[in-house]
Amino acid sequence: MAALGPVAARTFYQTLFDLRPQYRQLFEEDMEGQYVKFVSTMGFLVDHLHDPAVFEHEARKLGSRHKEYGVVPIDYASGGLALMRAFDQHLVPPLTKRERVAWVHLYDEVALLMIDDGVPSGAERVSENQQPE
Numbered sequence: 388m389a390a391l392g393p394v395a396a397r398t399f400y401q402t403l404f405d406l407r408p409q410y411r412q413l414f415e416e417d418m419e420g421q422y423v424k425f426v427s428t429m430g431f432l433v434d435h436l437h438d439p440a441v442f443e444h445e446a447r448k449l450g451s452r453h454k455e456y457g458v459v460p461i462d463y464a465s466g467g468l469a470l471m472r473a474f475d476q477h478l479v480p481p482l483t484k485r486e487r488v489a490w491v492h493l494y495d496e497v498a499l500l501m502i503d504d505g506v507p508s509g510a511e512r513v514s515e516n517q518q519p520e
């Protein structure tokens with residue numbers, strides 16, 4: 388990601404806004420600063436893949452800020468698509484299949500931690516209620 392830099396981040400946000408136009412207004416008109424923030428945050432997470440305590444802590448903190456911005460869980464799917472499109476449009480040589488799978492896993496892992504605020508979902512509550520006494 389760091390190698391790709393802000394150029395790929397531009398494609399990421401263009402795709403995200405195509406899929407979820409309502410988010411455009413939440414960002415500044417000038418997106419340059421956001422491109423840098425996005426790339427450095429992804430870079431930080433990748434650098435801490437083998438340090439689960441830091442990785443989880445940062446992803447959860449990022450997630451709670453996103454909740455405040457009004458990002459809802461379903462929209463992380465659009466983010467995943469946008470990330471893969473950014474790679475497809477800018478990486479030379481393109482990602483191998485194995486690298487693609489690794490990135491999909493990484494994004495999903497980050498998104499899951501960002502979404503997980505520790506509150507059981509409705510479905511989990513229902514199944515808890517159905518437990519035999």
Ligand code: HEM
Pocket residue numbers: 403407410413414415424425428429449452453456458462463464465466494497498
């Ligand atoms: C792995 C996925 C994502 C990463 C790494 C990421 C990263 C960031 C970063 C670093 C910021 C700057 C502020 C902060 O650190 O809190 C930010 C802001 C923001 N992000 Fe994300 N983001 C991700 C996914 C998404 C998605 C899927 C959406 C919406 C569909 C979204 C919407 C926003 C909004 C609305 C802001 C606030 C912008 C502002 O206040 O100027 N993000 N994001």
